[in-house]
Amino acid sequence: MTSQELTEKELDRRAVSFGFLIAIVLVAANLRATLTGVGALLPAIERDAALASGGAGLLSTLPLLTFAATSPLVGRVSHRLGASRLLVLSLAVLAAGTVLRSLPSLICLFAGTVVLSAAIACGNVLLPAVVRRSVPTHRIGTVSALYVTVMGLIAAVSSGISVPLSDALPGGWRTSLGWSLVLAVPGLLVWIAYMRSDAGRPAPAARRSETPWRSRLAWQVTFFMGLQSLGFYSVIAWLPSILADQGTSASAAGWMLFFYQVVALLASSVVPLLSRGHDDQRWTAATASALVAAGFVVLLVAPGLSFLSCTLLGLGGGACLVLAMTFQSRRAASPAQASALAGMAQAIGYLVAAAGPLVLGVLHDHTGGWGLPLLVLTGLSFAMAAAGFGAGRDIQLTDDSV
Template identity: 30%
Template sequence: MINRNRLFLFALILAAFNLRPGITSVSPVLHGITNELGMSSASASLLTSIPLLCFGFCSLFAGRLANRYQSEKTITFFIAFIGIVTFSRVFTNSSVYLLITALFIGAGIGIVSPLLSGFIKSHFPEKAASMIGIYSTSMVVGASISIGLTTPLQHWLNNSWKNGLAFWSILALIAVPLWLMVIKHSHTHTASQKRNASLPLKNKKAWLLTSFVGLVTLMFYCFAAWLPAIIEEKGWTSAFGGVVGTIAMIAQLPATLLLPSLLRVLPSRRLWITIFTLSVMTGLSLLCFTNVTPIVASICLGVGSGGLVSLTLLLPIDKASSPMEASTWSAMTQAIGYMIGAVGPFIIGFLHDCLGSFVPTLYVLILLGFIVMLLGWKITKPAHDKRRGVICEINLFL
């Protein structure tokens, strides 16, 4: 049993490693891509926004696929799919081809991500918070190493950005054999899962949670996309803006790593939603109203966003009564959440073009922080048990 659990844990980590490099590896070599393929900045930005939109849309179908073919088999197939498409970037000869690979990678991520929530619910039901911490941290690490190593890989691999992008298919090559072993040791495709494969579209709590996840995702991608530009507008150099952006990403790691321990000490989801949202709002306020070094703001933004994103992964698992239900709740929240998140950076850019400054957009993001906090309080609101005449916490948000 111990070996089986270790296998499932390592498989989860390697699957999570595959969920970001196909998107994040593009930005370090974007200049070379635009020069060689003749892409405008607007069309090049689609290499990030298209995967996010496709991620959200395809998440809607994850539960149906898992219901028909078994969750572990579906995860394995689409990890391999992500790897094959990533490797195919070595043959890129046009901007359209590269955009198609971005679309397919986003589709694969959209299927795998919610099913991993169901996988955690199925095989680690008593350790969901810890597994979500490991899952979130693995995604952050995968994103970080792809951002940091793609440019050196480009130089090492015949000075080709195509080779640098294609290199990340190696993560799938490592993960797929473990997932083939997982399939042999897993028996989770039950009749009860089949009955619960539909999305909770008529569930009010699911829509409240989806709204919460959507706004958290929007805030995260807004400052993730525009933080360096905001720093530059404040009078710092573009190089320093890049450093601040990297620090914000690294600052996510403590929150994702420590969240399980924090929840064991203080298990209230409402408390941590409040603390992490205030951390994000503090970072935005420092950028908006003070001249304090942006490094402090980036740390607040990173810690807050890392904690909130981890909670958006955990809350659907808390709600679900079965692995399939966890997958469908995760699919619904992530589908709409990432669609909203994909348009967030565009909205901020549009407002900046109209208003000529990022300061009003920071006001908007701070206001969104208040809305996120209110939604967080709403979905963690205690329910009154009329039969017993006492106040009891909803199991979803204990």
């Protein structure tokens, strides 16, 4: 029996500690808190900073572009520093970037956004690797769902409290942009303690896994990640505009977007229960993708059924996000390989996500309606089903010969 097999058997017998779950949850809480409140504050930022529409669009797109640029580098840095040390460094940089973004300077606003987005990209890539290293295989889906649910919950909270905080606190929107320090500082302290305790454990031989560019399975995981990200960010960017063009009031359209996120949050919590005991997740991924496609179809052919379309989009989208993160852990044969796979999937995935809303906006302007953009989103959802059907196979990269 190889040392790798022994490690896997020991891991499967190990219980997941409460302290480890708290550490994971604190990282997850910091991965969206600094970003999702920006949209609600954007009108005030444009007005006070004299920011043109193009600058506002760049401010919204910069995090995704930074994710795409940073993700491929995380595995290499993690190999040298170790995942725990890099997470500590990332949380410290995140806190510094959050402060920098809140300073009274337009340059600081953009520079801080890049800095904190690079730190978040490290967390995005490292979480699947840390989960792969520390969680028994049959618990990976549950732990992944836990941190995805926390990400969604904090994202919704950040969107909701940013404007009230801006109105209530001195400094307005600049102070509101810094509220997430109350999450970054505890997360940093907990991970410093976890790193110290981790340093006392015998470490496996350091190995670095190359990015699996030639693996069909890796590309299926990557395309599934990219297409679910494109669908999510397209809905976030354009759903209120689509509903408004169909006659829904601006207030009602905003509430429908909130409802979509709540349904997605609930779906992400339920996926582990539905897939418990099923290592083969092909049909789960395909069904979730089909729900997303159905949501776009209803939005296209029956505008009056926005409640139904948002329900379908939320159910499918929430499930697809959990599966996308789970695949990055479960399809890897080692923590190093999980880091490499996550770097590949997220680099390309967030690049696709950044381009998606922009391309859909161009199609809308060119055609004067939302028919073609929604047809494109429907087609891409079926492509996501095909990618998910491949990525959901119960195999790992080392088992994939094509």
